[in-house]
Amino acid sequence: MTLETTADGSNTLFVPELNEHYHSVKGALTESEHIFIQMGLNHSLVKNPHVLEIGFGTGLNAFLTLLEAEKRQRTVSFTSIEKFPLGEETVRKLAYPEKIAPEESQKFYALHTAPWNQPVKISPYFTLHKVEADFTCFAFKEYYDVVYFDAFAPEKQPEMWNQTLFDKLYQQLNPGGILTTYCAKGVVRRMLQTAGFTVERLPGPPGGKREILRASKVKA
Template sequence: MKLEQTADGSYTLFVPELDEHYHSIKGALTESEHIFINMGLKHHPSSTPRVLEIGFGTGLNAFLTMLEADTSQRHIHYTTIERYPVSDDLIHRLKYPEQICPKRSDDFYALHTTEWNADVKITPYFTLHKLMNDFTKYDFQGEYDVIYFDAFAPEKQPEMWSQELFNTLYARLSSGGILTTYCAKGVIRRMLQTAGFTVERLPGPPGGKREILRASK
């Protein structure tokens, strides 16, 4: 994998084998904050939301969620699933805490170094549960209030964007729950609707994609 700087100054990773980036090259931080925090987490009213992230990746979404949990003083339980964890060297080279919130650097790196497959309380308001597993084969239990669907693009990893998997996520979503994703393709919108979601097209992040999707139950 290669480190690349995006348009807002934050970094992302490029995977040559997939010809794909982990985040938008038009702004990694801007994209994550807009799609998953502002259009997702902040849109759900629960004071104790349970969040599920599809694709832990660089930990950027988890870090932003942790910061928002502390700011809003909402107790967030955050489950994230990742099959191929990013190396410690690359995580440090991304320099996310240095750009976003330097005083929370230790908490950011704790997201990556803490044990897998167990609840770990990172801060008084943020509990992390990392699953090292394959999303396409994992049997999720319980309910979630907010789902961040942040897998690689459908044309790069089509197996991550199937009707069966969206049906599963709909079943695991609580009443009133929401799912957000950067992908606004018509075929994805229709699969979400077939699963039972009510789907909205929303403006994309500043300087980035024109539209994103928010799906609700």
């Protein structure tokens, strides 16, 4: 695994075995902020949302969510499922807090050092529950208002993108809940629609992908 600097100056990781990056090389920070915060979290009307992230990865999405929760004084419960956690040395090389919010660096590293498989209050507005598990066979016990679907691309990790899993996510969303993902492929859009979602194609992040998807569970 190697460190690479993306177009907006933020770092990402490259996985040679998959020939895949953790984030867009067009801008890791720009991508996460646009897709998961602006189009996801901030689109939710729930005052204190429960967020589910598929793929904790570098912790960037969680950190941006924490910062947004504190900025808006909005209590967020954040659950993230990850099968292959990163080591501390790799995390520190990414240097996300140094670029994004140096004064909050302690909270970023607290996200990574927090114990797995139990809720941990990182700040008054943000509780993290990291689950070390395989999403494809995970038995959900909670319901969510927002889903960040941030698995590796379908051609790299096809087992993460199938109808059964999208059906499961639809069932775990509260009415009015939303799911956002960077992948706008037609096959993904159709699976989301088959699961019951109302799906929108939205403009992608500045300088990045042309389109992304937001799927909503319409209230009855």
